[in-house]
Amino acid sequence: MNVSGASVSDTVPAPHETRDIVLPNHDSHVAQIAVDIGGSLAKIVYFTSSPDRKGGRLHFKKFETEQMDEFMDFIKILVKDAKARLPTGTELVLKATGGGAYMYYDRMQASLPGVNIQKEDEMECLITGLNFFITEIPYEVFIYNEQESDPMRFEEKTKAIYPYLLVNIGSGVSLLKVTGPNEFTRVSGTSLGGGTLWGLMSLLTGAQSFDEMLEMSKTGDNKNIDLLVGDIYGSDYSKLGLKASRIASSFGKVFKKGVRHTKDSFSPNDIAKSLLFMVSNNIGQIAYLNAEQHHLERIYFGGFFIRGHSITMNTLSYAIDFWSKGKMKALFLRHEGHLGATGAVCFTLFYFISSKDIVK
Amino acid sequence: MNVSGASVSDTVPAPHETRDIVLPNHDSHVAQIAVDIGGSLAKIVYFTSSPDRKGGRLHFKKFETEQMDEFMDFIKILVKDAKARLPTGTELVLKATGGGAYMYYDRMQASLPGVNIQKEDEMECLITGLNFFITEIPYEVFIYNEQESDPMRFEEKTKAIYPYLLVNIGSGVSLLKVTGPNEFTRVSGTSLGGGTLWGLMSLLTGAQSFDEMLEMSKTGDNKNIDLLVGDIYGSDYSKLGLKASRIASSFGKVFKKGVRHTKDSFSPNDIAKSLLFMVSNNIGQIAYLNAEQHHLERIYFGGFFIRGHSITMNTLSYAIDFWSKGKMKALFLRHEGHLGATGAVCFTLFYFISSKDIVK
Numbered sequence: 260m261n262v263s264g265a266s267v268s269d270t271v272p273a274p275h276e277t278r279d280i281v282l283p284n285h286d287s288h289v290a291q292i293a294v295d296i297g298g299s300l301a302k303i304v305y306f307t308s309s310p311d312r313k314g315g316r317l318h319f320k321k322f323e324t325e326q327m328d329e330f331m332d333f334i335k336i337l338v339k340d341a342k343a344r345l346p347t348g349t350e351l352v353l354k355a356t357g358g359g360a361y362m363y364y365d366r367m368q369a370s371l372p373g374v375n376i377q378k379e380d381e382m383e384c385l386i387t388g389l390n391f392f393i394t395e396i397p398y399e400v401f402i403y404n405e406q407e408s409d410p411m412r413f414e415e416k417t418k419a420i421y422p423y424l425l426v427n428i429g430s431g432v433s434l435l436k437v438t439g440p441n442e443f444t445r446v447s448g449t450s451l452g453g454g455t456l457w458g459l460m461s462l463l464t465g466a467q468s469f470d471e472m473l474e475m476s477k478t479g480d481n482k483n484i485d486l487l488v489g490d491i492y493g494s495d496y497s498k499l500g501l502k503a504s505r506i507a508s509s510f511g512k513v514f515k516k517g518v519r520h521t522k523d524s525f526s527p528n529d530i531a532k533s534l535l536f537m538v539s540n541n542i543g544q545i546a547y548l549n550a551e552q553h554h555l556e557r558i559y560f561g562g563f564f565i566r567g568h569s570i571t572m573n574t575l576s577y578a579i580d581f582w583s584k585g586k587m588k589a590l591f592l593r594h595e596g597h598l599g600a601t602g603a604v605c606f607t608l609f610y611f612i613s614s615k616d617i618v619k
Numbered sequence: 620m621n622v623s624g625a626s627v628s629d630t631v632p633a634p635h636e637t638r639d640i641v642l643p644n645h646d647s648h649v650a651q652i653a654v655d656i657g658g659s660l661a662k663i664v665y666f667t668s669s670p671d672r673k674g675g676r677l678h679f680k681k682f683e684t685e686q687m688d689e690f691m692d693f694i695k696i697l698v699k700d701a702k703a704r705l706p707t708g709t710e711l712v713l714k715a716t717g718g719g720a721y722m723y724y725d726r727m728q729a730s731l732p733g734v735n736i737q738k739e740d741e742m743e744c745l746i747t748g749l750n751f752f753i754t755e756i757p758y759e760v761f762i763y764n765e766q767e768s769d770p771m772r773f774e775e776k777t778k779a780i781y782p783y784l785l786v787n788i789g790s791g792v793s794l795l796k797v798t799g800p801n802e803f804t805r806v807s808g809t810s811l812g813g814g815t816l817w818g819l820m821s822l823l824t825g826a827q828s829f830d831e832m833l834e835m836s837k838t839g840d841n842k843n844i845d846l847l848v849g850d851i852y853g854s855d856y857s858k859l860g861l862k863a864s865r866i867a868s869s870f871g872k873v874f875k876k877g878v879r880h881t882k883d884s885f886s887p888n889d890i891a892k893s894l895l896f897m898v899s900n901n902i903g904q905i906a907y908l909n910a911e912q913h914h915l916e917r918i919y920f921g922g923f924f925i926r927g928h929s930i931t932m933n934t935l936s937y938a939i940d941f942w943s944k945g946k947m948k949a950l951f952l953r954h955e956g957h958l959g960a961t962g963a964v965c966f967t968l969f970y971f972i973s974s975k976d977i978v979k
Contacts, residue, residue: 298867298868299868299874325875357851358848358851358852358853358856359851361852361853362853380858381856382859430851431867431868431871450867450868450869450897451811451869452868452869452871453868454867454869454870454871454873454874455868455869455870455871457870457874458868458869458873460874462873463822484818486658486791490658491657491658491717491718491722491790492721492722493722496718498740499742507658507791507810508658508659508789508790508791508810508812508813508814509810509812509818510814510815510817510818510819511658511659511790511791511810511812511814511815511818513819513822514814514818514821515683515685525822537811537815540810541809541811541901544807545904545905545908548807548905548909549908551912552908552911552912582807
């Protein structure tokens with residue numbers, strides 16, 4: 260893959276869709292399609308050539324893992340199109356990663372006769388994808404601070420990236436310590452991830468899509484749900500430096516003995532805000548503790564949990580800043596949900612990130 | 620306070636009540652009453668003399684913080700009784716700790732005319748209480764392993780207790796690093812504590828008391844609620860050593876796009892089990908990470924969250940063992956919910972734990 264001159268496309272995508280990556284100098288004569296099938300979402304990344312055949316674009320799509328039929332139909336179209344373009348007899352390769360690469364392998368193979376489906380390790384793909392974005396794509400990585408007039412401050416693209424912690428937030432959360440190209444350990448994880456937020460939110464608010472849930476949380480007030488330090492102390496707990504406004508207990512205002520609350524006793528928007536704080540704060544804290552344990556100061560947050568949602572990024576940024584006393588940095592990506600599939604598509608031409616410049 | 624010969628009473632208490640501590644050599648001629656008012660529960664510890672005036676007992680009571688009237692009525696009876704016993708004109712002292720010592724100070728003062736209410740710092744009381752139990756009371760501290768025929772294995776009482784981590788799980792969670800008598804730091808905390816479990820459980824299961832919730836969880840199956848590694852991979856994720864049975868995403872099976880689930884779509888017992896695992900696993904993981912950061916190997920779990928519940932203790936023990944690779948130990952106490960109030964009652968006679976033996 261020739262990534263020279265690569266950039267994020269200026270074309271504004273449809274709502275909740277992801278911007279293309281323009282590759283002006285990459286010519287591909289083989290199909291480049293990769294999938295990353297997770298517990299909740301199945302992601303596809305694929306390359307299309309420009310009409311004039313000079314360069315092309317990487318496209319990013321996602322489906323619910325539950326909607327496997329829709330997902331397979333989309334891949335069939337991509338494969339059909341690739342077959343039409345390529346010389347007869349060319350072998351088509353589809354790279355597949357995520358747990359679903361194993362879980363749905365037989366089904367994919369049956370639906371795509373003649374396609375060579377190759378499984379790739381999930382964690383390797385995540386890191387290869389992340390390294391691609393960090394090292395090659397300008398205006399991709401940013402820190403987030405809602406206090407500033409432009410809350411996204413982009414980092415310069417750089418090759419000096421190690422060591423770092425990758426916190427990938429899908430249905431669950433994986434924490435990877437990365438010390439060099441292809442040198443990584445999964446140091447920790449937590450089951451309190453996107454699946455937890457979406458599961459609890461759908462039970463408690465009736466919201467029917469991720470984006471509806473996030474929208475609700477924007478106008479919610481968690482003080483009606485959470486027990487704050489001030490609710491217990493009547494003021495700050497000054498001796499320990501705990502402010503009255505600090506959350507002492509998530510959902511701590513809900514339970515009252517003998518009072519039969521239902522979810523309708525509370526505003527769904529307040530519940531949504533409280534849940535979002537609960538899960539994001541917790542991930543931020545666990546990320547900090549692992550970064551501390553492994554002496555890492557740069558923490559990249561990936562995965563579809565984030566969805567460019569300002570409250571989420573702000574909560575994660577605040578947690579890292581608070582716990583590390585300003586020493587560590589929370590870093591986000593515009594293509595945060597597509598690290599694994601992008602890593603897998605990089606593998607279609609045996610592309611590995613190294614300290615050298617990369618050509619196909 | 621003369622604690623020589625102190626022991627846990629053999630008398631079996633009423634269900635959900637706490638055993639007395641027998642103090643055969645302690646004579647008190649002043650009232651010893653202490654309260655610890657938290658976000659959810661208000662605890663009382665008080666001393667009564669034996670009928671023959673040789674020694675006596677410490678009693679342990681709890682009320683919902685919401686039921687302040689009941690709580691105050693109980694204290695009024697204790698105070699009235701103390702006044703009847705003591706010489707006229709003796710000043711009665713009530714030690715008060717927890718956030719409610721501040722929040723409800725004026726109300727207590729108004730309800731208890733002539734009583735000198737003295738506030739004590741919550742964290743100091745927790746540690747003083749814990750030290751009292753560890754150093755003085757046999758058959759108090761235990762490790763828990765459900766695999767063994769008698770899952771509670773008691774530790775010898777000891778004076779060589781430092782350093783250790785205290786994880787106090789009330790509505791919220793405080794983590795205290797204790798390095799010597801009166802030498803401690805609150806190193807961390809999490810808002811995902813008892814209040815979170817009780818709040819979410821009451822919304823999602825309709826349970827109306829803590830013990831009802833814990834009872835429900837006993838027969839629940841979290842596999843119907845949580846997404847396991849095997850649900851994503853179809854098997855173990857062997858390369859990373861993640862077993863198929865491991866929880867990848869708490870509540871990860873709940874959300875389905877376009878399907879409007881309610882809490883009635885799932886068994887309340889399954890939900891209860893999943894919630895209990897979620898909160899307990901998370902506290903165990905955060906406890907481990909903090910113990911690791913501060914080089915501590917003994918982790919005491921206190922607070923009313925635990926309630927002697929076997930699944931909770933097992934989950935916490937498993938988490939500490941799993942993350943620390945067997946290096947750290949989770950320690951429990953029979954009077955886990957009364958550390959703060961017991962610490963405060965110790966202060967009634969200016970009792971401080973030290974390396975010397977303690978007399979009044």
